[in-house]
Every structure is written in C-alpha cells, then in structure tokens.
Amino acid sequence: MWNPSTRRCRPRTSKTSVGCTRISCDFFIFSLGFEPDYHGVPRGLFLVSMIEVTETRLDVDEIRNSMRDPRAGAVTVFEGCARDHHGGRAVSSLAYEAFGPMARAELTRIREAAMARFDLLGCAIHHRTGEVPLTEAAVVVACAAAHRGPTFEAVAWIMDRVKESVPVWKKEAYRDGDAAWVEGEARRP
Template sequence: MEYYKITSEEIDVNDVVSSVVHPEAGAVNTFIGTVREFTGHKQTVSLQYEAYPSMAEKQLQRIGSEINNRWPGVKTSIVHRTGKLAISDIAVVIAVASPHRAESYEASRYAIERIKEIVPIWKKEYWVDGEEWIGDQLEQTSYPTGRPEEES
C-alpha cells in the first residue's frame, strides 16, 4: 500500500520500502535524503524543516499520481520529516517499485525534483556562522526525461 506522509518522527526506511514491494516489481529503488555537513564552503550544524502537512501530503500524492501516469505499474511512497535534524539524519525517503530498473531510477529522480518544486516544505539551514531559510517551491527544475505536462 503506497503512502505519502509528513512526520516529525524518525523515518523507518524499511516501512517505506515494504509499502511498495509487490509481486510484479523487479526493481525497488530507494532514495534517502540526509542532512549533509557542508553546502559549498558553508558548514551546516543542523536543519529545520517546516511544512503545511495536509497540503504537503496532497502534493506528495499528486507526485505519486504523476509517476503512476507516466510509468504505469510503478508504486511509490514518499515520507518527509519535519523538525530539527542533525547531520546525517534522514530527511526524506522515497521508495519506488517497478517491473524494470530504468523506471524505478527515473521515477525516483522525478519524485525528489518535484518535491523541491511543488511541496510546501521549507528548510532553514543553521551554519556555524549564521542561519537562513532556503528554497522556493517556485524554483524551476530541469528534468532529464521531461515533465508529464509536456508530453502529448
């Protein structure tokens, strides 16, 4: 059973993966986004994620629907964490199960790029020498395989 969730709890990667596994799947791709210590030359101490949960979950479901329309037979689950996260903490898990590996890679990449584009989740970076809210859902992202809206 696919699911799309915003949570303040630690994400159980195995739960997300098991939610998409099915008998027709020959590939399961898991993307795990973690908090990194350096962004360019800035040293990160921690991140703070905030979201509008009900809208964010609707947008995660929308991404799942877009993936389903583009890659039939693919099952996707996405869980994103909110709150204060330390270096190496898991911020997002995307699990994609598909009949063949190519679709699982493509759909996983598509999902993370769409999250950054349309899901109301905001990130504040805390650095050794300051802090700043980062990101804008209106940023344009280039997709190597194109957007579903562009296909006829």
C-alpha cells in the first residue's frame, strides 16, 4: 500500500499456488522464486507491471500468471486482438500511438477505480503501441477476484473506460493501400 507521508510503498506479501513469494505494491507485482511452466519446469524469476504501455508483444500468459492468488476463485483475461476487417473493409495491419505518461496515468486511475468498484484482488492493464500484426493482442486486461461475476463485469467496464479516455490512437492500413485513423467502437449492451 502507498504511504503518502513517507512517499513509499509498503508491500504486501503472499504465497502463490506454486510456492513463489508474491510481493505486490499497487502498480507492480514481483514474483520471487521459480515459477514453473505447465510441465513443472522452473522458468525463473519475473516481474510484471500492473500498468504497461509498450511497443513489445504482450505476454498474455505472464499477465494471467501475475493474477494468481490463493484468495482468487476467478481470473478473467480479455485480449483485444488485431483483426483483418473493420467497417466492411479488409485490414492489412494496425498501428497504435499513445502519449505514454498520460496513458499510464489514465490506466492507473482506471485500475484503481476498478479495484475498488469490483472488490478485485488483482488487476493488470497492458496496451501495445506501434505496429500490431493481425491476430496479436493490442490490449490485455486481467482481473482476479474471489468470484467470477466481478471479474467479468470489471473487464468489460475497464475496456469501456479505456476506449473512452485513454490517449491511445489506432491507425488501420487497408489492403487497397489506403489508411485511416479510427475511433474505438462502444460496446453494444
């Protein structure tokens, strides 16, 4: 937890189901120990930020694993992927641009609001910038809670807020050679 008087973070610790020590402090989760892969072979240490705006490929498995918590009965992960069509046009590629500091600040605000509103145990929001090849994730939202209902609601709520207020812009390149900046579409109830 953040302590405003000392301007430092007082970390919380817990054990994961695979025996790692997890230290969390609002924006980061540090998993210390050896996290095994699905065959039980140790992969090593890793650090996962809860908020990320990056040009690198998003590691959905790593983000999902950062949500593991013995108190969580549900982990829901949403991947927004680049698709090959939009508005009746064939899309060949997508590119995203962001104002990084402002985007991170707004994602942090959204995360904090979701944590409180849905009583989440964990929440990570990662957005990719630069060119995103078709089928790859452009955005990943992961939420953990004691029960599944809040995680489903939180992921949808977070994505609606991301589309509304985070300074990230999407440019689509079309197969006919044209390109256009496009706005995110609102979710249909």
